[in-house]
Amino acid sequence: MKKLIAPLKNKIGQIFAIFLFLVVQVYCDLTLPQYTSDIVDIGIQNANFQFIIDTGMMMLLMVAISALATVGVSYFSSRVSSGYAKDLRKIVYSKVLKFSNHELNKISRSSLITRSTNDINQLQSVLAMIFTTILFAPLLGVGSIIKAFELGTNLSWIIFVTFIGVVILLVIVIVRVLPYFKVIQEIMDKINRTSREILIGIPVIKAFVRQDYEEEKFRKINEEFYDVNIYVFRNMLIMLPLMTLLMNLMIVLILYFGAYDAMRGSILTGDIIAFIQYSTQVVTSFLMIGAFFIILPRLLVSGRRVNEVLTTDLTITDGELTDISENPTIEFKNVSYKYPNSEKETIKDISFSLKPSKTTAIIGGTGSGKSTILNLIPRLQDPSSGEILIDGKNIKLFKLKGLRDKISFTPQKAILFQGDIKSNMLTGKNDATDEEIENALKMAQVDFVSNLKEEVSQGGSNYSGGQKQRLSIARAIIGKHDFYLFDDCFSALDMNTERLIKNNLKNLKDSSILIVSQRISTIIDADEILVIDNGEIIDRGTHSELVGSCEIYTEIVNTQIDSMEALS
Numbered sequence: 131m132k133k134l135i136a137p138l139k140n141k142i143g144q145i146f147a148i149f150l151f152l153v154v155q156v157y158c159d160l161t162l163p164q165y166t167s168d169i170v171d172i173g174i175q176n177a178n179f180q181f182i183i184d185t186g187m188m189m190l191l192m193v194a195i196s197a198l199a200t201v202g203v204s205y206f207s208s209r210v211s212s213g214y215a216k217d218l219r220k221i222v223y224s225k226v227l228k229f230s231n232h233e234l235n236k237i238s239r240s241s242l243i244t245r246s247t248n249d250i251n252q253l254q255s256v257l258a259m260i261f262t263t264i265l266f267a268p269l270l271g272v273g274s275i276i277k278a279f280e281l282g283t284n285l286s287w288i289i290f291v292t293f294i295g296v297v298i299l300l301v302i303v304i305v306r307v308l309p310y311f312k313v314i315q316e317i318m319d320k321i322n323r324t325s326r327e328i329l330i331g332i333p334v335i336k337a338f339v340r341q342d343y344e345e346e347k348f349r350k351i352n353e354e355f356y357d358v359n360i361y362v363f364r365n366m367l368i369m370l371p372l373m374t375l376l377m378n379l380m381i382v383l384i385l386y387f388g389a390y391d392a393m394r395g396s397i398l399t400g401d402i403i404a405f406i407q408y409s410t411q412v413v414t415s416f417l418m419i420g421a422f423f424i425i426l427p428r429l430l431v432s433g434r435r436v437n438e439v440l441t442t443d444l445t446i447t448d449g450e451l452t453d454i455s456e457n458p459t460i461e462f463k464n465v466s467y468k469y470p471n472s473e474k475e476t477i478k479d480i481s482f483s484l485k486p487s488k489t490t491a492i493i494g495g496t497g498s499g500k501s502t503i504l505n506l507i508p509r510l511q512d513p514s515s516g517e518i519l520i521d522g523k524n525i526k527l528f529k530l531k532g533l534r535d536k537i538s539f540t541p542q543k544a545i546l547f548q549g550d551i552k553s554n555m556l557t558g559k560n561d562a563t564d565e566e567i568e569n570a571l572k573m574a575q576v577d578f579v580s581n582l583k584e585e586v587s588q589g590g591s592n593y594s595g596g597q598k599q600r601l602s603i604a605r606a607i608i609g610k611h612d613f614y615l616f617d618d619c620f621s622a623l624d625m626n627t628e629r630l631i632k633n634n635l636k637n638l639k640d641s642s643i644l645i646v647s648q649r650i651s652t653i654i655d656a657d658e659i660l661v662i663d664n665g666e667i668i669d670r671g672t673h674s675e676l677v678g679s680c681e682i683y684t685e686i687v688n689t690q691i692d693s694m695e696a697l698s
């Protein structure tokens with residue numbers, strides 16, 4: 131939990147200010163019953179009007195100071211709790227950015243959203259509650275007990291009996307609701323996951339007329355969430371009338387036994403009133419602490435979930451080496467990779483090299499492991515066995531930043547960010563000039579953009595699949611890199627556009643290019659083509675070497691022959 135508490139460290143001063151304000155507030159609140167008692171026993175008994183006025187004024191002053199102190203407590207506690215949530219969100223976010231595919235598979239993306247929003251909000255509100263009630267309650271409780279005892283009555287046992295009653299009630303409620311707090315957060319994850327899936331899949335849902343099915347699916351989870359919430363809150367709310375009943379019974383007991391003592395002359399009427407007020411304050415503080423214990427499990431659940439993100443061990447760790455030569459060679463040596471949740475290896479015993487000024491291509495059927503190979507190069511995941519070398523040394527030994535700066539990676543799914551064309555292009559090279567951007571756009575055949583300020587919606591949803599691919603190719607080639615990895619990112623382009631872009635890629639002279647594709651036209655002129663089947667390289671060579679000699683390659687060529695002819 132150390133990491134969860136860390137953001138509070140620079141707020142110690144403010145926490146101390148909260149504590150000071152609380153002490154002032156409690157001191158003022160504790161004086162009020164005594165003043166009331168004095169008004170009754172001295173002012174009213176002796177018909178001393180001036181005493182009543184003076185004491186009343188003192189009471190007003192105390193109430194005013196207490197109110198100011200409350201404002202101070204609220205001000206600082208909201209500052210500390212919001213600041214804590216802000217800092218924690220920042221820490222969680224920067225940790226998540228370091229996650230590899232492995233960690234993202236372990237804690238799902240939807241759960242990460244819930245953890246960095248809902249769970250941190252829970253921690254924020256509980257923290258505010260700690261300052262405003264949990265620090266306040268023991269001060270008020272202990273102060274009231276001392277004051278009640280100072281009155282010298284023999285009614286203190288009534289407070290003790292009430293205390294036992296409160297504890298029994300609280301234990302019953304805690305035992306009943308405790309297991310459900312974890313369930314609530316898990317259903318919250320489920321709601322998040324389902325809504326995300328439905329929102330992303332709206333076009334498919336409509337096209338397949340699946341609205342009713344999806345509505346039903348969402349309704350079920352929503353109902354489940356509602357039922358658990360109702361159960362928890364019903365149990366918590368039933369406590370309120372029971373506690374009020376208990377408090378009223380306590381007052382009845384004080385009045386009943388106090389009246390006897392008053393008749394015997396061993397207690398003054400004002401002291402009974404003060405005793406009732408102090409006892410009420412004691413019970414109220416028990417209740418506040420009790421309410422906290424009911425919410426505590428919720429805090430623990432949220433705290434554990436956020437802590438899990440913060441303490442997740444990163445499978446991809448930074449190396450030490452910084453110097454990588456100009457245009458080095460990357461070599462795969464007997465590399466295999468198994469996804470954590472799958473039983474067998476996705477790629478097996480892969481060996482090949484990416485050399486400067488050479489184009490390597492990978493072709494193979496759907497799910498044969500092409501993207502998995504590419505993801506290993508910028509270390510989005512590390513091999514399960516074998517090694518990848520750069521300059522003859524394992525890539526794990528190099529600083530991630532240095533390694534990734536050498537590589538331009540265009541993923542299979544064109545991902546654009548909300549903003550404009552320029553901001554998206556700057557992701558590829560953060561100091562690119564407008565001229566460089568325009569040149570890259572021209573190389574990638576982006577002829578549909580009117581100006582660099584043109585808006586890009588979230589995920590690039592205002593562009594077609596092929597347009598998004600062209601924009602992400604432009605972003606990939608804007609900067610100078612030693613390796614350009616293109617993961618099937620020509621698939622939505624027409625043959626002519628693809629040919630024009632590939633011609634322009636020849637300008638990336640000294641660099642090494644790796645193209646993954648299922649289309650022969652994309653890879654036909656590569657220096658080396660690797661044919662992948664079922665995670666293994668089954669053949670390699672140039673197009674002319676493979677045609678006729680490699681059965682699978684020839685089969686792919688034959689199925690695509692028509693378009694090939696059109697191209698030649």
Ligand SMILES: Nc1ncnc2c1ncn2[C@@H]1O[C@H](COP(=O)(O)OP(=O)(O)OP(=O)(O)O)[C@@H](O)[C@H]1O
Pocket residue numbers: 231235469470471472476494495496497498499500501502503542618648
């Ligand atoms: N995150 C993952 N967890 C578990 N298995 C995965 C994961 N990603 C991919 N796989 C599995 O690994 C295999 C290879 O996937 P990969 O994406 O590398 O194939 P591919 O050749 O690029 O396919 P495609 O041409 O369809 O893009 C697939 O069978 C897939 O089910």
